[in-house]
Amino acid sequence: MRIRILGSSAGGGFPQWNCNCANCRAVRAGAPGFSARTQSALAVSADGENWLLLNASPDLRQQIAATPQLAPPIGAGARASPIKAVALTNGDVDHVAGLLTLREAQPFSVYASRRVLDALAANRIFDILAPNLVARIELPLGAPLRIEGAGVDLGVAVEAFPAPGKVALYLEDAGAADFGTQAGDTLGLRIVETATGDAFFYIPGCARIDQALAERLKGAALVFFDGTLWHENEMIEQGLMGKTGSRMGHVNIGGPDGSIASFANLEVARKIFVHINNSNPVLDASSKQRAAANAAGWEIGWDGMEVAL
Ligand code: MLT
Ligand code: MN
Ligand code: ZN
Numbered sequence: 001m002r003i004r005i006l007g008s009s010a011g012g013g014f015p016q017w018n019c020n021c022a023n024c025r026a027v028r029a030g031a032p033g034f035s036a037r038t039q040s041a042l043a044v045s046a047d048g049e050n051w052l053l054l055n056a057s058p059d060l061r062q063q064i065a066a067t068p069q070l071a072p073p074i075g076a077g078a079r080a081s082p083i084k085a086v087a088l089t090n091g092d093v094d095h096v097a098g099l100l101t102l103r104e105a106q107p108f109s110v111y112a113s114r115r116v117l118d119a120l121a122a123n124r125i126f127d128i129l130a131p132n133l134v135a136r137i138e139l140p141l142g143a144p145l146r147i148e149g150a151g152v153d154l155g156v157a158v159e160a161f162p163a164p165g166k167v168a169l170y171l172e173d174a175g176a177a178d179f180g181t182q183a184g185d186t187l188g189l190r191i192v193e194t195a196t197g198d199a200f201f202y203i204p205g206c207a208r209i210d211q212a213l214a215e216r217l218k219g220a221a222l223v224f225f226d227g228t229l230w231h232e233n234e235m236i237e238q239g240l241m242g243k244t245g246s247r248m249g250h251v252n253i254g255g256p257d258g259s260i261a262s263f264a265n266l267e268v269a270r271k272i273f274v275h276i277n278n279s280n281p282v283l284d285a286s287s288k289q290r291a292a293a294n295a296a297g298w299e300i301g302w303d304g305m306e307v308a309l
Pocket of ligand 1: 010092093094169205247255
């Protein structure tokens with residue numbers, strides 16, 4: 001199985017269009033140790049020809065242009081794409097807006113939870129993906145589903161499971177408990193190559209690492225995990241936004257309940273942070289936080305990074 005990080009940043013990207021934080025200023029200036037990043041998505045393929053996207057970011061057009069494997073194959077006909085399916089982990093703007101880039105009457109399949117399919121159905125702009133060409137298929141929770149699109153079996157199955165998290169920002173209900181969050185609002189995905197059984201996890205949004213999640217991840221070969229913030233208060237301290245990491249539905253990397261500490265005994269062979277917010281000090285290759293993450297066995301995902309499994 002081949003996996004490519006299309007975008008390693010959280011919503012907003014790096015640099016973010018309106019952000020003057022130290023990291024965004026540094027990457028704009030081309031400072032050493034800083035690399036620009038697009039918004040959150042992966043691509044995966046069992047055969048190297050047909051691809052499943054994991055999330056569709058607002059930067060998808062740019063990501064496809066930067067990825068030769070996702071270009072229309074030479075000789076494949078006037079209109080063609082290796083992208084046969086998209087699986088969504090939630091309904092956040094940074095994970096669904098790229099579906100609009102995939103208009104132009106191309107057949108493929110969209111896989112998501114019932115909650116996210118309902119959010120798409122309620123937004124008529126997504127009807128630009130004509131139902132007779134673009135199938136919308138519910139991902140069951142806790143059972144693997146073989147992925148197909150445009151008449152092609154992709155040779156991978158996706159097992160979706162509820163991840164601790166929060167309903168999409170634009171769907172928050174201020175008057176409801178937990179902002180109206182329900183099961184299926186945030187998914188983790190286990191992607192399995194059907195021919196070999198090789199599997200990895202993709203969890204770009206996760207509010208906490210509870211016992212159930214820890215047990216699920218124990219001994220995994222590869223995990224791409226939510227690296228949004230280093231510290232609960234970093235956006236507040238940098239004067240960017242008055243929200244903590246927990247309020248946004250993201251576990252922090254550092255601290256006693258953070259992902260580095262929580263993964264310490266999980267024996268995950270390869271751990272890669274994705275969905276990294278522009279405020280996060282790990283984006284500075286010379287920071288002590290980058291050194292600490294690397295020392296704990298974590299890699300910091302980057303756009304174009306390829307992993308074979
Ligand atoms: C998040 O990851 O918290 C969301 O992408 C926030 C947003 O939709 O802007
Ligand atoms: Mn996000
Ligand atoms: Zn910034």
